[in-house]
Amino acid sequence: MTSHHLISNAQTGASAARPAPVAASGLVHWARHNLFDGIHNTIFTLLCCALLIATVPDLFRWAIWDAAWTSANGADACKATTGACWAVVQEKYRLMLFGTYPYEQHWRGALVVLILGGMSIVSGFRIFWTKWLLVAWGGAWVAIFVLQLGGVFGLVSTPTHLWGGLPLTLLIFFGTVIGGLPVAILLALGRQSNLPIIKALCIGFVEMVRGVPLVTVLFMAALIFPLFVPESMTPDKFVRALIGMLMFFAAYAADIFRGGLQAIPRGQYEAAEALGLPYWQKTTRIILPQTLRIVLPALMNDIIRAFKNTTFIAIIGLFDILGATKSALEDPIWVSYGTEAYLFVIALYFVVCFSMSKYSVSLERDLNKGNVR
Amino acid sequence: MTYSNAKTTDESLPRRKPPKTQGLSLNGFWHDQRFRNFVAQAIVIAVVIGFFVYIIGNAQRALSDQGIKTGFGFLMDSAGFAIGESLIPFSASDSFLRAYGVGILNTLKVSFAAIILASIIGVLLGVARLSRNVMLNRFASIYVEVFRNTPQLLQIVFWYMLAVQLPGPKQAFSFGDIAFLSNRGLVLPGPGEGSGFGFALIGLVIAAAGVVFWRRHLEKRLRQTGKKINGLPLSIAIMVIVPAVIWTVFGSPSQIEVPALRGFNIRGGLQLSPEFLALFLGLSLYIAAFIAEIVRAGIASVNKGQIEAATAMGIKNADVLWRVVLPQAMRVIVPPTTAQYVSLLKNSSLGVMIGYPELFNLNNTILTASGNTVEAIIIMMAIYLSLTTTIAVIMNWYNRSVQLKER
Incomplete structure (x- = not known):
């Protein structure tokens, strides 16, 4: 039919003007193609629009238009409006971000946050992945401990029980991950070991910790452990909480590493043994580098979870950013504006976790470049 | 080696000693992998056991100092506190x-x-x-x-x-x-306290089992005969009617509050x-x-x-x-x-x-x-x-x- 037309057209050389083709681009075409193709899609689109119309104006009015932004006159502005009371954040942000840390020393906590944040961002770029990065991290940690603990260079001494807020959250997080990864690797290797007792202990530990809630592990480490050992031998509460977090993280990460170790082809082990490499050389030079590459995406998920889990230390009475916010809201003037204060903290966590998860996706794509056909 | 061996089939060569059995020899035994493994595991297990003995010993001492009786006998004692919400009745005198x-x-x-x-x-x-x-x-x-x-x-x-x-x-x-x-x-x-709601729940479980059975039967029939029957109406009916009947018989529907x-x-x-x-x-x-x-x-x-x-x-x-x-x-x-x-x-x-x-x-x-x-x-x-x-x-x-x- 078509070909007949074409031929006849070519022969006669004249034909009626054809209508312009339906636009394959532009807003209308896009909307028709993505939002209104078929009865179902149209209904869904209309429902979504209805939802937007029902919520967005009210939300905008509450969060922005009617909101009280300043705490210059205490909570008066908040009492006068039906909107959000962001003034609570302005009033309490120092307490929320730094907890029980001495007020005049907050700049030290802020510096610690800046160093950790800055170093983390720098470490995200692969061009910086050299040995100098490790050196820089070493220097950063020295600076962080000096700033956070004080007692030297004329800084006021601030022992761990005064730590609070964002610096505490970040230190627990970094401590958990940096301390937990080696433990996790050892547990995973132990699980693969042919020494029956070590294997059994590793399996027992990992399965035991994975079978109970993190809160119970923290509770044991922070509140029950001191009952069982003489006071002189009890590490302080920060360290105990850190150990609890670290053990929990390690048990989960160990399972990820186990998967990675199992994914390494048998031939790699055998080749290393055929070369006569002793166990630790075989493990650190041949097996682990390959494992790390395989487990990185799953590990990033666990690391993000570890960051979210730092809030759990508020339950055992540490003043991390959640604990500090909770205590800041005990002020009777501001007690009824908790929603806004918690939204602020939630937003803070969201920014960090969301960036980490986006980074993890890009890293995974980067590492897989060699495998993409 | 093998080549030269093959050539000389000389009987007079001194017979080689049988290879040493791989036992625990006292000579340089710390190089023996098995010995090392044994020692490593023994140390680990000693440390773990030592840790727990120490911890539990401390705990026992601390608790007996406070005059607390150890053991699970306490489970039968009365609790002495009330609980805000509970699915089963609970008062301070309960265990x-x-x-x-x-x-x-x-x-x-x-x-x-x-x-x-x-x-x-x-x-x-x-x-x-x-x-x-x-x-x-x-x-x-x-x-x-x-x-x-x-x-x-x-x-x-x-x-x-x-x-x-x-x-x-x-x-x-x-x-x-x-x-x-x-x-x-x-x-x-919902049901007030003490109504026959538990029976309705049992009825629901029975009904669910019935539906699974009915579905299996339909599936089997479909495989065998190719005839397809829409099982949905009957399934819904079973899920509604069975609990309702059991509730009416055993409980009392008027107790919905x-x-x-x-x-x-x-x-x-x-x-x-x-x-x-x-x-x-x-x-x-x-x-x-x-x-x-x-x-x-x-x-x-x-x-x-x-x-x-x-x-x-x-x-x-x-x-x-x-x-x-x-x-x-x-x-x-x-x-x-x-x-x-x-x-x-x-x-x-x-x-x-x-x-x-x-x-x-x-x-x-x-x-x-x-x-x-x-x-x-x-x-x-x-x-x-x-x-x-x-x-x-x-x-x-x-x-x-x-x-x-x-x-």
Whole structure:
């Protein structure tokens, strides 16, 4: 039919003007193609629009238009409006971000946050992945401990029980991950070991910790452990909480590493043994580098979870950013504006976790470049 | 070597000594791998045992100094505290054992309800994430990103903040005058105390078993004869009629209570406390985001060719979904979902932050009231381990039924 037309057209050389083709681009075409193709899609689109119309104006009015932004006159502005009371954040942000840390020393906590944040961002770029990065991290940690603990260079001494807020959250997080990864690797290797007792202990530990809630592990480490050992031998509460977090993280990460170790082809082990490499050389030079590459995406998920889990230390009475916010809201003037204060903290966590998860996706794509056909 | 050996078949050569047996020789025994392994393990086990002996010895001494009797006998003593909400009657004179029962039931109640809501929302979101409708798709992905990337504990605390800031019972939000939402929680019409509701629940279980049986029969018939019968109307009928009949016979249907404002509070019906609501929402909305991702990945994992082939064979759209896509997607979906359910149950312990009396929270109270710290912790850990294992076993059993049958 078509070909007949074409031929006849070519022969006669004249034909009626054809209508312009339906636009394959532009807003209308896009909307028709993505939002209104078929009865179902149209209904869904209309429902979504209805939802937007029902919520967005009210939300905008509450969060922005009617909101009280300043705490210059205490909570008066908040009492006068039906909107959000962001003034609570302005009033309490120092307490929320730094907890029980001495007020005049907050700049030290802020510096610690800046160093950790800055170093983390720098470490995200692969061009910086050299040995100098490790050196820089070493220097950063020295600076962080000096700033956070004080007692030297004329800084006021601030022992761990005064730590609070964002610096505490970040230190627990970094401590958990940096301390937990080696433990996790050892547990995973132990699980693969042919020494029956070590294997059994590793399996027992990992399965035991994975079978109970993190809160119970923290509770044991922070509140029950001191009952069982003489006071002189009890590490302080920060360290105990850190150990609890670290053990929990390690048990989960160990399972990820186990998967990675199992994914390494048998031939790699055998080749290393055929070369006569002793166990630790075989493990650190041949097996682990390959494992790390395989487990990185799953590990990033666990690391993000570890960051979210730092809030759990508020339950055992540490003043991390959640604990500090909770205590800041005990002020009777501001007690009824908790929603806004918690939204602020939630937003803070969201920014960090969301960036980490986006980074993890890009890293995974980067590492897989060699495998993409 | 072999070459020269082959040539000289000289009998007069001195016979070589048999190779040394690989026993534990005293000479340089520390080079022997087996000896090293033995020593390493002996040291590890000595350290572990030493640690526990030391810890437990210390604990015993500390407790006997305080005059606390060790052992599990305390479970029968009367608890001496009251519990805010409970599925079974509990008063201060009841035993610690019963308090554990209350804790387990409260944990199960909130976890079970949250698992159901999380699954429903998760599946809907997962399907929405695959929709070609950009708006729906974007909504779902915003939900997933927001709930996945913020701490669960903060979400729970946030919901609790909202729940307690609701207006009081007198100004409660009313839903058609049968359900009320106030700062005392949500009140739904439901069975009053002591009604035959338990029987209806049993009826529901029987009905569910009946439906499964009826479905199996239909499936078998379809395989054998090719005749297809729509089993849905009868299934629904069974699910409604059986519990209703059992309820009417054993219980009393007149005991459904519609809540009403009396005095300063709303009374009657099914009362859900603000603590329960906050924990329920916090647990389910968070896990729903993870389930959504699992469902999306599961459905996306089904080869496009499968759908095209099914369509080419003229199979109806609904059947393509139910008989081609979902059976294959379930194989990918079930194992990670199990892990999420287990995680949900474990995180119900976060109820301690807002004062919901679940197992962990109650265990703290029990531990303080009785002084039997070690025993209480052992009991709690054992309960959590068995609960998580139970979920894992049930889900693994289900997983086996959806896995590829290779014959």
